[in-house]
């Protein structure tokens with residue numbers, strides 16, 4: 001496999017121009033500068049394509065050559081509505097170019113977005129090695145004023161570290177600071193991304209707000225000019241505040257989910273309906289109705305790891321934020337709550353055939369990172385159950401980590417196939433297509449008519465009418 005032929009023309013203006021703030025700003029207004037987006041994953045790719053759609057010339061750089069080759073052929077490599085269409089469109093217009101050579105992309109761009117991954121260490125702390133690595137590459141390719149925008153989710157003070165790293169390595173890695181007479185000016189800004197997988201493209205064009213953490217007027221003006229056309233509220237802050245806003249936001253969302261899940265347990269205990277309680281609470285504008293669906297807990301690449309990183313950050317500054325730890329503990333227990341329901345319906349699970357509908361961590365994506373479904377599946381396999389799995393998009397990703405195994409795991413082409421001869425059918429992701437299933441047909445196919453609905457996809461009356469024993473969450 002070799003790198004695709006990349007021809008990146010020179011910067012569209014001279015270096016002297018790039019250091020002149022008014023010239024730079026007029027180029028921003030006319031979209032006459034190039035943007036480099038480093039990291040072309042679930043955030044980087046929609047971001048890059050969003051800027052291309054807004055008329056910018058975007059170089060998307062990723063150090064994964066296979067990914068760059070896939071993108072060059074028009075394949076995003078993951079499922080996200082609208083991304084493939086935008087990718088094909090802007091490969092055609094030439095406004096988006098995937099490249100493997102980060103240095104070349106940085107040198108020829110004036111605004112550089114960092115969108116690499118920030119996974120977690122064992123102790124929950126954010127692993128910032130990808131961010132550090134690209135900061136060094138930026139330093140080594142700083143050939144004129146650039147605005148460096150951190151979009152990855154990072155703990156407070158990361159932007160300061162990016163600044164420090166660029167200063168340290170900008171001299172070519174000889175350890176001497178570049179702040180002397182040959183220093184090249186740059187700004188670092190924090191512009192945390194709030195998009196949600198499943199609606200990423202829409203979120204890129206219609207963000208609820210744009211948070212811009214800056215330290216200079218110039219950075220603020222550039223970001224305001226870039227995001228202005230979206231006509232969404234822009235909140236300008238200092239760097240630490242912007243970074244903290246993202247962690248606090250995700251932790252609050254996680255708290256809403258854990259809160260409603262505990263309310264669900266109380267509803268089950270006393271015979272109330274959590275969906276109505278959630279409706280009643282959520283209509284209060286001080287609270288809001290989003291993220292109030294009781295279920296098997298939150299997963300994905302953001303909420304669990306960002307919550308843990310926030311816990312770690314609070315601990316490391318000696319702040320006792322024990323609420324965050326409880327949010328996580330509640331979330332961890334949700335899978336056991338579901339497994340108990342399966343046992344309640346089937347008693348012994350050994351050799352029971354169980355159909356599973358939904359593997360992705362949420363609908364609208366094929367992402368299975370920290371998907372609660374995987375923990376459910378592993379728990380059922382540990383108890384000796386035989387599983388028939390179905391998901392509209394995520395099966396190939398699950399197959400890679402849990403290959404089909406005779407008598408233990410079978411992947412099915414339809415939800416009906418997953419239900420065939422099963423003694424229970426579990427719903428673990430609320431894909432819309434499950435809401436429209438023919439329950440009478442499913443009833444006919446199953447050996448024992450039991451549905452354990454971990455996402456409250458069905459209305460209880462509807463399922464009972466079709467002849468099922470039905471266990472859902474908090475009602």
Ligand SMILES: NC(=O)c1ccc[n+]([C@@H]2O[C@H](COP(=O)([O-])OP(=O)(O)OC[C@H]3O[C@@H](n4cnc5c(N)ncnc54)[C@H](O)[C@@H]3O)[C@@H](O)[C@H]2O)c1
Pocket residue numbers: 038039040041042043044061062063064067102115116117118130133134151152153154193194195196197301302
């Ligand atoms: N996924 C989401 O819904 C979401 C939402 C908001 C914010 N975020 C945050 O955005 C960041 C990116 O998340 P993601 O889901 O896009 O991750 P991802 O794993 O899908 O993508 C990261 C990309 O960075 C590339 N990369 C890694 N090291 C690199 C390097 N040194 N140079 C160039 N490319 C490199 C990887 O190959 C990969 O393509 C994370 O900090 C995440 O927490 C994610």
